[in-house]
Each structure stands twice: as structure tokens, then as C-alpha cells.
Amino acid sequence: AKRIVVKVGTSTLTYENGQINLGRIEKLTRVLSDVVNSGKEVTLVTSGAVGVGVGKLKLKEKPTNIREKQALAAIGQCELMHIYSKFFGEYSHTVGQVLLTRDVIEDEHIKQNVCNTFELLLQKGIIPIVNENDTVSIDELENIAKFGDNDNLSAIVSVLIDADLLIILSDIDGFYDSNPKENPNAKLIKQIDEITAEIEACAGGAGSSLGTGGMATKITAARKATEAGVNMVLANGEEPAIIAEVLSGEEVGTLFT
Numbered sequence: 551a552k553r554i555v556v557k558v559g560t561s562t563l564t565y566e567n568g569q570i571n572l573g574r575i576e577k578l579t580r581v582l583s584d585v586v587n588s589g590k591e592v593t594l595v596t597s598g599a600v601g602v603g604v605g606k607l608k609l610k611e612k613p614t615n616i617r618e619k620q621a622l623a624a625i626g627q628c629e630l631m632h633i634y635s636k637f638f639g640e641y642s643h644t645v646g647q648v649l650l651t652r653d654v655i656e657d658e659h660i661k662q663n664v665c666n667t668f669e670l671l672l673q674k675g676i677i678p679i680v681n682e683n684d685t686v687s688i689d690e691l692e693n694i695a696k697f698g699d700n701d702n703l704s705a706i707v708s709v710l711i712d713a714d715l716l717i718i719l720s721d722i723d724g725f726y727d728s729n730p731k732e733n734p735n736a737k738l739i740k741q742i743d744e745i746t747a748e749i750e751a752c753a754g755g756a757g758s759s760l761g762t763g764g765m766a767t768k769i770t771a772a773r774k775a776t777e778a779g780v781n782m783v784l785a786n787g788e789e790p791a792i793i794a795e796v797l798s799g800e801e802v803g804t805l806f807t
């Protein structure tokens with residue numbers, strides 16, 4: 551795989567109390583810097599803007615109100631980019647912020663503009679950091695399981711830039727035959743070649759309190775990516791070094807083909 555998209559969820563980027571996990575982000579940026587150094591092109595799709603905003607304003611909990619969330623996302627996005635820029639800068643890498651809404655693929659002209667931006671950034675060895683534009687679009691904030699989350703945004707971006715692989719990092723080792731947080735006997739599925747109704751049924755509803763989509767959106771993302779010929783790996787982001795393991799062909803997480 552030459553062109554890689556990595557998506558990290560809120561559960562990977564923040565502690566359970568909502569505060570930002572700097573150590574985790576630092577490790578993530580170091581691993582991704584090495585991936586770029588090895589000659590690959592990396593695009594990072596990141597959630598976490600609201601969570602970072604909550605931390606920045608030292609709020610006790612995440613607000614449920616959409617407008618509050620939008621404002622917090624605006625605050626948190628700056629801080630999040632500052633952190634990424636600083637850490638990637640430590641390893642001599644430059645980032646570019648790309649804020650998108652899912653309808654970018656619906657208009658051919660806009661789609662082309664977005665493609666051009668990615669191509670040029672990647673050509674220059676810059677790491678595009680993608681998030682949903684929460685000021686314009688409230689799809690992710692509203693938790694629309696179909697399109698509006700970053701799992702799906704990461705699939706859309708992967709297809710748009712014709713990536714070789716999409717890696718979605720979450721707080722779980724991969725896709726199980728049922729939710730391991732509810733069923734201790736749940737079994738990890740190593741490879742899924744077809745997303746059947748049975749697989750969809752295993753995905754259940756939304757996941758952790760801080761994360762947004764749970765498995766349902768990851769399955770939709772997997773379908774979108776694989777239908778366009780982009781393989782996807784779902785793996786645990788607790789140790790970001792897992793990205794290197796995935797890229798060296800080790801059997802970690804769940805591979806969707």
C-alpha cells in the first residue's frame with residue numbers, strides 16, 4: 551500500500567473524562583511521520599474537535615446541544631490542529647487542514663477541487679488532516695449513522711483520493727461477532743470479504759459515550775471503501791504503533807476486502 555488514509559476516533563484521542571490524550575497523539579504523529587519517511591502518502595482523518603474544545607474550556611461534560619457542540623468544535627479544531635502541527639513539526643513534517651462536508655462528492659466541480667488539493671498536498675509530502683466542517687455541517691454532531699460521521703468521511707476521502715488502504719483506529723481490537731463490552735464471549739473476526747446482513751446485525755448501535763458512531767458507521771464505511779476497491783482495516787488505536795504492524799502485513803484487527 552502506497553497511499554494510506556488513517557482515521558482516529560474520539561475514543562483514541564481523549565481520555566474517558568474527555569480531556570485530550572497528548573501521549574497518544576504524540577505517538578500517533580511519530581508513527582505516521584515514519585510511514586511518510588518510508589515513502590508512503592498519509593492522510594489523517596481526525597475526530598476530537600468537540601472533545602478538545604471541552605477540555606480547552608475545562609467543561610465538566612460534553613454538551614448535548616448542537617449549537618454548543620458547533621461552537622466547541624470551532625474552538626477545539628484550532629487547538630487540535632495546533633497540537634498536530636506541533637508534533638508533526640517535531641519530526642519535520644508539515645500538515646494541511648482540510649475541512650470537508652460529505653456533500654463534496656455530490657458536485658463534480660467541488661469534488662475536483664477537493665481532489666486537486668489532496669493531490670498537491672500529497673505530492674509535496676504534506677500530511678492532509680481532515681475533519682468534518684462542523685460549522686457548515688452538523689451531520690457528525692447530530693450523529694447520523696448513515697453518512698455524517700468521520701468513519702464515513704474517511705471512506706469518502708479514501709475513495710476520492712484512490713487510496714490503497716483505509717485504517718480506522720478505535721478503542722477495540724477489531725470487529726467482533728457481537729459487542730465485546732456487552733458479551734464477554736464475543737469473538738474477533740479477522741477478515742470480512744462480504745458485508746452480509748448477519749455482519750450488520752453484529753454491529754449493534756452506537757458505541758462509547760465519547761465516540762460517536764459505534765460499529766454501525768464503521769460497517770457502512772467498510773462497505774463504501776471496499777465497493778470502490780479500497781481495503782479497510784479496523785484496529786485498536788491504543789498503541790498507534792499498530793499502524794506500522796498493519797502496513798507490514800501483520801494480522802491485526804479486522805481486514806475488510
Ligand code: ADP
Pocket residue numbers: 558559560561562719720721722724725726727728729730731752753754755756757758759760761762763764765
Ligand atoms: P470511535 O470513537 O473510535 O469511533 P466508537 O465508540 O464509536 O469508537 O465505537 C467503538 C465501540 O463499538 C466499541 O468500543 C464497542 O463497544 C462497540 N461495538 C458494538 N458492536 C461491536 C462489534 N460487533 N465489534 C466491536 N465493537 C463493537
